[in-house]
Structures are given as structure tokens and as C-alpha cells.
Amino acid sequence: MAHFGKDVDNFSATRTIRIVGVETNDKFTTYIIEIAVGHYVWRVKHRYNDFHDLHNQLVYSCKVDKCLLPPKKMFGNQSDTFIKKRQSDLEAYLQTMLYYLAHKVPPVLASFLQFDKYEIHGITQCMAEELYNRGDILLQSRDPYVVTPLQLYSLTERLKLPEPTCESGDVKKDIGHILDFITRVKCLKVAGSRERVGTSNIDMTQLKFDLSLFKSLQCLESECCHVSNILGIETVKETLEKVSIQQGLTNIRDLVLNGLTQWKSEDGTVLVTQWENLVEADFSRNSIREIDDSVQLIPRVEVLDLSHNRLTGVQHLNWLSQLTQLDLSNNQIKDLENLHTKIGNLKILNLAGNKMDSLKGLSKLFSLETLDVRNNNLAQVEEVQYVCCLPCIENLYLEGNPVNQVLDYRTKILEQCGDRVLEVSLDDLKPSQKELDTVAVLQAIRKSKENKVKIQSGTRK
Amino acid sequence: MAAGPYNYSYIFKYIIIGDMGVGKSCLLHQFTEKKFMADCPHTIGVEFGTRIIEVSGQKIKLQIWDTAGQERFRAVTRSYYRGAAGALMVYDITRRSTYNHLSSWLTDARNLTNPNTVIFLIGNKSDLEAQRDVTYEEAKQFADENGLMFLECSAKTGDNVEDAFLDTAKKIYQNIQDGSLDLNAAESGVQHKPATPRNPINTDQAPIDKGCAC
Numbered sequence: 001m002a003h004f005g006k007d008v009d010n011f012s013a014t015r016t017i018r019i020v021g022v023e024t025n026d027k028f029t030t031y032i033i034e035i036a037v038g039h040y041v042w043r044v045k046h047r048y049n050d051f052h053d054l055h056n057q058l059v060y061s062c063k064v065d066k067c068l069l070p071p072k073k074m075f076g077n078q079s080d081t082f083i084k085k086r087q088s089d090l091e092a093y094l095q096t097m098l099y100y101l102a103h104k105v106p107p108v109l110a111s112f113l114q115f116d117k118y119e120i121h122g123i124t125q126c127m128a129e130e131l132y133n134r135g136d137i138l139l140q141s142r143d144p145y146v147v148t149p150l151q152l153y154s155l156t157e158r159l160k161l162p163e164p165t166c167e168s169g170d171v172k173k174d175i176g177h178i179l180d181f182i183t184r185v186k187c188l189k190v191a192g193s194r195e196r197v198g199t200s201n202i203d204m205t206q207l208k209f210d211l212s213l214f215k216s217l218q219c220l221e222s223e224c225c226h227v228s229n230i231l232g233i234e235t236v237k238e239t240l241e242k243v244s245i246q247q248g249l250t251n252i253r254d255l256v257l258n259g260l261t262q263w264k265s266e267d268g269t270v271l272v273t274q275w276e277n278l279v280e281a282d283f284s285r286n287s288i289r290e291i292d293d294s295v296q297l298i299p300r301v302e303v304l305d306l307s308h309n310r311l312t313g314v315q316h317l318n319w320l321s322q323l324t325q326l327d328l329s330n331n332q333i334k335d336l337e338n339l340h341t342k343i344g345n346l347k348i349l350n351l352a353g354n355k356m357d358s359l360k361g362l363s364k365l366f367s368l369e370t371l372d373v374r375n376n377n378l379a380q381v382e383e384v385q386y387v388c389c390l391p392c393i394e395n396l397y398l399e400g401n402p403v404n405q406v407l408d409y410r411t412k413i414l415e416q417c418g419d420r421v422l423e424v425s426l427d428d429l430k431p432s433q434k435e436l437d438t439v440a441v442l443q444a445i446r447k448s449k450e451n452k453v454k455i456q457s458g459t460r461k
Numbered sequence: 462m463a464a465g466p467y468n469y470s471y472i473f474k475y476i477i478i479g480d481m482g483v484g485k486s487c488l489l490h491q492f493t494e495k496k497f498m499a500d501c502p503h504t505i506g507v508e509f510g511t512r513i514i515e516v517s518g519q520k521i522k523l524q525i526w527d528t529a530g531q532e533r534f535r536a537v538t539r540s541y542y543r544g545a546a547g548a549l550m551v552y553d554i555t556r557r558s559t560y561n562h563l564s565s566w567l568t569d570a571r572n573l574t575n576p577n578t579v580i581f582l583i584g585n586k587s588d589l590e591a592q593r594d595v596t597y598e599e600a601k602q603f604a605d606e607n608g609l610m611f612l613e614c615s616a617k618t619g620d621n622v623e624d625a626f627l628d629t630a631k632k633i634y635q636n637i638q639d640g641s642l643d644l645n646a647a648e649s650g651v652q653h654k655p656a657t658p659r660n661p662i663n664t665d666q667a668p669i670d671k672g673c674a675c
Contacts, residue, residue, distance in 0.1 A: 159506055162536040164543035165474075165526070169647045174544070176474060176524045179509040213509060 017098055017113075019091040022083055029083055031090060035113055042118045042200030048072075050112065051090055057108040062101065069093055107168065118200050120161075123154040125173040132177040144187035149225050150197055152190065152209035155182075156231075179213060186218045192225030192248070205229075211236050218277075222248055233258040237275045244282035244305075252283060253294035263294075274299060284308050284327070291315050306331070307350065317342050329353050329372065340364035351376065352397070358383040366391055375400035381412050388416035388424075396426050411435055415442045469513050469520035473633055474650040475626075476541050478566050479551035480559040481530030484585040487616035488551065489527045492626050497617050504529040506537055514627060516634045522654075523630065542573035546642075546650030547581065547629040552600075554584045554613060555592040560600065567607060577642045578650065579632045583625050584613040 016036045023030040023045070030045045055069040070089035076082060097109060105115065115122025127147075131138070138145055155178060166174035188211075192204050205226065211217070212232030219242040222230070226248045233255070245255055256275070257263055263272045280303040288309040295301075296319035303325040304317075311331040317323065318341075326346055330353035339361045348370045349362075356376040362368070363386035371387055372395075378384055379402040387393060396413075403409060414431050417424050421431060421439055431439065477485045486508055490498045493510040508527040513520055526545070528538035542548070548570050552559040563582070570580055582604045584595065597613060604611035610628060614621040636642035637651060644653050 160537060162540040164540050166544050166647065171544075171647060171652045174474075174652075176472075176509075176526070179526075180511050180522075180524050183509050183511065212505075 015098070015102070017091070017094050019087050019094070022087055024078070024083070029078070029086075031087060033094065033113070035118075037119070040118070040200060040202055042114070042198065042202070044112075044114045044199070046112070048077075048086070048090075051093070054108055054112045055093075058097065058106065061108065062106050064097070064100075068096060104167070107170075114198075117198055118202065120154040120158050121167065123151055124158045124175055124178065125168055125170075127151055127155070128173045128175050128177045129170075131181040132172045132174075135177060135181040139181070139184060139186075142187075144189040144219060144221060145181075145185050146189045146191055148197075149190060149192050149204045149207045149209060149229065150202060152211070153207035156208070156210045182213050183215045185214065186216055188214060188217055188220050190220075190222040190225050190230075192223055194224060215239070218242065220244070221282075222246070224248065227255045228259065230258075237273075237278070239277060240275065241277050242280040242282075243278060244280075244284075246282070246285040249283055249286040249288060251292055251294075252288060253292050255283075256294040256297050263297075270296065272297065276300065279303065279322075281305070291317060293319075295319050314339070314342060321345075324348065326350070336361035338364070340366070347392075352400075359386045362387050363390075368393055370395040372397040373401070374398065377401065378403045381406055381409075381416075384413060385416040388413060389418055389420075391420075393417075393420065394423055394425065395428075396424060397428065399427050408438075411438045411442065414439045415446075418443070469522045470654055471519060471521045471634075471637075472652040472654055473521055473523050473546045473630060474544055475523055475525040475547040475549060475629070476545045477525065477527045477549045477551060478538070478542075478570065479530060479583075480553070480556075480562050480566075481532075483530065483551045483553040483556075483559050484616045485530060485549075485551050486527050488549070488583065488585060488614065488622055488625075489525055491616045491619050491622045493525070495619065497619070503531065504534075506534055507541065512626075514630055516627070516630050519634065521630055521634070523626065539569060539573060542570060544648045544650045545574050545578055546633045547579045548574060549581050549583055549625060549629065550609070551583045551585050552595070553586050554595045554600075555586050555589050557594045560584075560595045563603065567609075575646070575648050575650075577636055579629050579636070580607075580609050581625055581629045582609045582611040584611075585616055587613040587620060588615040588617050 018034050019031050020034045021032040023032065028047050030047055032043055032045055034041060034043050051069060052072065058064040059066050070086055070093065073082070101109060110116070110122050116126040117123070158175060165176050194205060196203060205224065208229045208231060210231040212235040214236055217236045217239055220236065220240055221244040224247045227245055249255060257272070260272060264270055275298045277300065278298050279300055281298060281301050282305040284305045284307040286309050288306065288311060290311065291306070291314055293316045295316050299319055300322055301320050302322045304320065304323060305327040307327045307329040309331050311328060311333060313333060314328065314336060321344060323343060324345060325348040326343065327350040329350045333351065333354040333356060335356060335358060343365070345367045346365055347367055349365070349368060350372040352372045352374040354376050356373060357378060359373065359378065360383065362371070368387070368390050369392050371393065374397050378398065381403060384398065384403055387396065398404065398413065406412060410426060413426060414421050414424070414435060421436065477489060479485055481503070486501050486504050487498050489508065489510045490496060490501070493512045504527060506529055510525045510527065511522060513522045515521070526541045528534070528541055550563065550566050550570060552563055567580070570578070582600065584600050601611055610632065612621045612625050614625055616622060633642065633651065637644060642649055642651060644651055
């Protein structure tokens, strides 16, 4: 990536600066400057006046020759030939400046070329200064510290460069302030993006970065950033309590094992350490097709979110003996046979937006308190009744299923709840008095029917 | 509101240097966490730690750069010297080779830091008396000849670790007090941090909705 400076391999990427075009309106002309370092390119726009200000400061701070900048022109500065000429003069000017100042790009020039957005030193200096000023306040806040993969990448690469920690000479921009902060910060959010950064061709989804200096991290969120780009997970996994990886995971093992293939010996003994502190895992909005056996390394997880993936069933969840909340909404699940043999003490289960046509498999999840099966293919009251008599059920969500069209749908479902009808709320609505009365009648009728059958069968004997 | 651990008036930059395996990271860990790290992995590039200490009633934050001892990282580790207020130079009392290399480390330190940088020599692993390979006396003599402060420590038991870090800070602070260290020089390794406002987080917390009484 873009950086001006030495690095370990004596890398010297080609650096070019050009003025690739102009934009003219009736008042002034803007020059489009393109900076390329290696294969990274970005553009900034400036008017002549900006050059003028820059030059004044460079003359003052860097003893640059005053005559280097093409002079001001009051009249006739809108003609094509003039602009062409000035474009090439300004280009030559910038090239000269960078040639002489490349070893220590002065802050005014760096900000003129927007190094703070696109170049490693600029980005890290900007972070350092922010954290020098606000680091302690951010540490006291409950909100996560939000960074982009580009910032983390810049820091990772900056630490590899054999350059002083405070190359700018401004103590506030010492990268020590970044390390000071990141070794203590508890919550981090990596906000990736599929779009190119600003005016550059930098693709953040391709940038790798290392988290091993985040030694106190308890909560890690990441969006739009593939886990294979995140290094140092082995270190942060010791402290993490909550993890959320969205749009960056194809298999759970990509995160949990982080590229490790040999993690079990032949007799099944696990050779790697577990995620001892992880209690919440959010793997929603990924492309996970199945839950793989690496989940046995996250045995303390209580809350698991796998919504918006491509699951067709559930496997290996028996390893998660602490699991109480499971979100499987918006997957491709058709049926879950004998779910109680796979999950024990589940309290909240979300299966909305799947392809379930029966709830039979849930009939023995006795600990279940909340079940959301909205927007599935449940058509028959008979296929729903299995969950109505669960002893702890309190909230049942059935909207968006064909069964809603059944005549007297609510009372038919509520009737199945038996004695618990008073505690249950269906589709976020407690049964009304009228419904309760109807249900009582229906239940009485059923009872008498059953008694009749019993008596009949009794008399037959 | 007491800003608690976040209130300090100086930042001192420290570096820890020395051969591979002398226990630099363990010293840092012992000092920041007050624990011994039994199987400490090789440092890749750099490690980092902070702790706030008090010297003559002043709260001082130490930002400690723990460098990798391996030769292959030497180019990178050299870059951390600049602007260090204190340098802890560590050898292992049970391995003479680590002691023999001190002059090379010292040359680096002298060349790359400023003249006021306080260099503290630490003979680590003093708990392994039976395997001692370098006597206290000769190391003391080396330190005296080169104007270094010196202590033998044990990152394992914690013995003298605190003192090494604190004595360095005291010396730096003394240099500030007597004017030999210029705070405004970028490379002094010391930053004066004006006291943070009393309630730095209040502005952030203000919007918390307490609910309406009416």
C-alpha cells in the first residue's frame, strides 16, 4: 500500500505524481492531481490558490526556493493554452517538491496530497493524534472504537517499517499513542466496505491486518471484512467475550480455527486451546452452509446468531452446552428432527424466514420460552400444536404462515396450549377475554368428547 | 469526578533492549501485570505495555516498547530507539554471551537515542543463582564505567523489577527538574500532558434520557 518511506525489504515502489486533468467553471480552474505509489493510486483536486498557500508554507518551513511555483496571473488565466501550460508547470512543481522532500514529507504537503486518508504514515499519524487527544475518553465510553481495515492495515504495516515511532517530530503523532490505546481498548468495531476508499483504487476487502496487540479486547465486531484478512486471532481469542463477524465468513472454522487444519489428533483429542471466555457469537449475514465441528472450541457460548446464512439444518450444536439463545432466522431450514437431542437448555429460538412445514422436531425442547417461526410454510394446525404444550412457552410467533388463513386460527392454536393459555402470548398478543371464553368452551367440549371415548371404551370392556 | 487512572501529567517513553531470550517481555509483563509469564513466545517485531506510576507526587505514564531480540528484527527495533527517555538494557545472568553482547547494544543505544536518555542495565533471572555465569561485581563495574544504572532482577519472582522501572523514571524526572532535559525537544521522550478536563466524559453522557416526569 501507499507509503513514502523506507521499509524492511528496501522496497522502493515507483512513486509518481501527475496532474491528469482540469475542471473549469466560469470562476476558477481545479487541477486533478493523481498520486501513485506502487499500484495504489488516488486523486485530489486543488485550485491554483491552494498551490499558492502550500508554497508559501513550504517556503517558510522548508526553505524551498520561492521562485519554484509558477506565478500568479490576474488576467487571461482562463484561456485553454494558459491552463495547459499551468497544468504542466504545476505538475513539475509537485514533482520537484516530492523529489526533494520524499524522505520527510512536511505536514503541509502531506495534507495537501491527503496522506491522512491514503498513505500509511498519514493515516497512522492521524490516528495517533486522535487517540492522544481522545483515547482516555474513548476508553471510558461503552461504545466500540470504530476503525476501518485500512487504518488497521496501515498500523500493521507501519510497525514493520524501520522508522522512528514519531517520524513527524510532533509528539502528539507518536504511534506510541496508538499502541497505548489498542493494548487497553475493550471493544473494537472493524467497519469494512466493498467500495474503494475515497478517490483511490484501494480495496479494503483485500487488506490484511494484525490484531495481536489488542491485548484487552473483549468485544470484536467486524463487517464486510473476510476473517482470513484478520491476523492475530490466536491472541485475541484469549480475552474475547463477544464476537460478531458479518459478511466475512464462509465457515465457522475460518474464525474459530483461523486457518488451522490439524487441530484434532486421530483419537479426537483437541490440540488447540478453546475460546475460554466467549459467550456471545454473532455469525449472521454470512454464507455459512453448515455448522461445522469447530464449534466445540467455543463451548461457553450462550447466545449464537446464525441468521441470514444458507443453513439447511443444524449440526454439532450439542457441543454448546451453555446455549440459551439461538437465532437461525432467514436460512433454508426445512425440518429439524428431534432438535432436543442436539440442543438442551434452549430458551429462545428464532426460526423465522425458513422453510419449515412442521414443528414436530421441537416437541421436546421443554425449556423453550420464546419461539419465532414467522414466515415459514406451516399450513396445518396439527403441525404447530407440538410446541403449544411446551411447559415454559410464553411467546409464540406464527405470522406469515399459511396456517394464519385457517378459520379461527388464534383460538385453534390457543386451545392447544391447555392450562398455559393464560401465560402464552400469540403473535405478540395476549388472548382476549373473548378468545379465552371460546378456548374454555372448546377445551370443555374436547374433554367431554375424550371422556365419552373413554367411557365407551370402558363399557366395551 | 476523579478521572482515576487516566490522570497523569507526563508520558515517558521507554524501550527494552537486549539479546533474545533474556526475558525482556517477561520483565514488561511482570511490571505491567505483576505476574510472571511462564511460556512467553518470541516477540515478533514489538510488544507494548503501559503503566502509570508516581514519582515525587507526579503521575507519570510509562509507554514501554518491548523490542524483539532476534537479529532479523534488528532493523525495525532500531527505529524504536529514537525519542526514548529511558532504555532498559537486559542480559541474562546465566548466559555469558548475552552479557558479552552488551557493548553492541550499548553502542546502538548511545547512537540512536539522545544524550539524556537514561540507560538502565538489568541482569535478569537473578532467581537462578545456581546457574549464574556473570558475577554481580563485573556487571556493576561495566555499568559504572559506562555511566549506567544497574540492578539484578528476577522477572519470575518480581524481585527488583519495580525498582528498575521506577529508578529510571526518577532519574528522568530529576533530569527534567534540574533542566538538563528539554521537554520541548521532540526527541526527549517525555511529553508533558496538561491535566485533562475534570469531567471529560460528561459531554458524551449528557444525552442519557432520564425519562419525563410529566
